[in-house]
Amino acid sequence: MNYRKILSWIYHHLVTRKQHWRNFKTLKEWQWLPPDMLQAICAQRRRNLLAHAAAHVPYYSKVLRETEVVDGSGKVNLDNFNRLPFLTKDIIRSNPDALTSDDKARRSNVFTNYSGGSTGEPIYLLQDAGYQEWNFPAALLGDEWAGLQFGQAKITLWGGTAEVLDPEETKKRRWRRWLNHEIFINATVVKAEAMQAHLEFINRLKPWHIRAMAESIYDLARYIERHGLEVYSPHSIVTSAGTLFPHIREKVEEIFRAPIFNRYGSQEVGVIGYECEEHQGLHVFSPIHHLEIVRPDGTPAPPGEFGEVMVTLLSNYVMPLIRYQIGDVAAWAEKPCACGRGFPRLQEIKGRINDIFVSRDGTHSHGQYFVNILGYNKWIRRFQIVQESYELVNIYIMLFDKHLDPKRTKREDLAKVEERIKLVLGEDCQVEWHFVDEIPPTPSGKHLHTISKVMEKTRGDTDELS
Numbered sequence: 001m002n003y004r005k006i007l008s009w010i011y012h013h014l015v016t017r018k019q020h021w022r023n024f025k026t027l028k029e030w031q032w033l034p035p036d037m038l039q040a041i042c043a044q045r046r047r048n049l050l051a052h053a054a055a056h057v058p059y060y061s062k063v064l065r066e067t068e069v070v071d072g073s074g075k076v077n078l079d080n081f082n083r084l085p086f087l088t089k090d091i092i093r094s095n096p097d098a099l100t101s102d103d104k105a106r107r108s109n110v111f112t113n114y115s116g117g118s119t120g121e122p123i124y125l126l127q128d129a130g131y132q133e134w135n136f137p138a139a140l141l142g143d144e145w146a147g148l149q150f151g152q153a154k155i156t157l158w159g160g161t162a163e164v165l166d167p168e169e170t171k172k173r174r175w176r177r178w179l180n181h182e183i184f185i186n187a188t189v190v191k192a193e194a195m196q197a198h199l200e201f202i203n204r205l206k207p208w209h210i211r212a213m214a215e216s217i218y219d220l221a222r223y224i225e226r227h228g229l230e231v232y233s234p235h236s237i238v239t240s241a242g243t244l245f246p247h248i249r250e251k252v253e254e255i256f257r258a259p260i261f262n263r264y265g266s267q268e269v270g271v272i273g274y275e276c277e278e279h280q281g282l283h284v285f286s287p288i289h290h291l292e293i294v295r296p297d298g299t300p301a302p303p304g305e306f307g308e309v310m311v312t313l314l315s316n317y318v319m320p321l322i323r324y325q326i327g328d329v330a331a332w333a334e335k336p337c338a339c340g341r342g343f344p345r346l347q348e349i350k351g352r353i354n355d356i357f358v359s360r361d362g363t364h365s366h367g368q369y370f371v372n373i374l375g376y377n378k379w380i381r382r383f384q385i386v387q388e389s390y391e392l393v394n395i396y397i398m399l400f401d402k403h404l405d406p407k408r409t410k411r412e413d414l415a416k417v418e419e420r421i422k423l424v425l426g427e428d429c430q431v432e433w434h435f436v437d438e439i440p441p442t443p444s445g446k447h448l449h450t451i452s453k454v455m456e457k458t459r460g461d462t463d464e465l466s
């Protein structure tokens, strides 16, 4: 590693990110605290957020008082916490101002974050410096569990819709990757010949570590297996973004001869959980995320039972998310982890499911690409995109405004989406729009938002190749 890199790294991390590193040190200590001490810290952080929300956020100042979570003098009573209504994406989209803190102008580094969500319901959220100052340490601590070492080369197989639409790499992106010793492979749209190039690249670089979207590395593993090829075995692999089905883990670990560390997170709330070296579920960073798993009637699901995940993000004050219905399903582990860390543990998560779309020329496109090009249209409430065949894509849309006639008033938006679909699936691919009142779940009850009938290989329930 050269001196320029070391100096840039020191300036970027130790000068501009001082608080991030302080929090990292704190979080590192908290992981080993006895349960009662850890719980006391988490409860205090939850009380702080609730007191702030009651004082500064219009929606919550009303709701928190009505439910007696916060009383007239501003005192918080956590015993009433489960009286609070769940925060749905619909509430966020219809009341963004009422959910924004009135001290927004005083908060630093406030930015708007977009999420395609795990259910095909796009939302926009505000996040502040506090969010970043805790998200970075959570990711870093998880990376430490996964054995990442500073200065060791890592390869990232990740989504990059921006790179597909604008292949000119921005300077900032290049700089950040250079600084972090990270080589990026765009796994959003992979041409047939690129799969071989990616493999050769990994074999040449011999990375210590690979970070990848679950579906993308599975796709590469199956390519390697199908062609009887060999791949360099890294120290560890971190998967994220999609659901890590057992058959995906098994195949990737077999082909790469390396352990997978699964990571759970989302654009809305950051890194929620990470697998430790015991590989028995994922630890939740409870001082940052207060997680609840609930039954359909809203009561807590006991360990071992699947339920809906509700997240209270304890680090972001500019737009508090309290009991936010993230759209994933999970179950708590029944016993503490053998590693001894006190962070609670999820046994299993059923998060978003992204299909890989395939074009006639063999290009593989990750479902996230379609989520991104559709979700940016703010008039869409919920969507589902289905690749019926090489020549036909059906798009089902639920509108916010049922009286809107997008074929007349949103012609430019529709044309842009069609153009971007043809860019990856080919010019002869037709796009048909269906404006509907309801998008029904699949027979297994899942709300899938990207479905490819051409290559139904990433979903556990329809995997014909495993």
Ligand SMILES: [Zn+2]
Residues within 6 Å of the ligand: 276, 277, 278, 283, 337, 338, 339, 340, 341
């Ligand atoms: Zn553990």
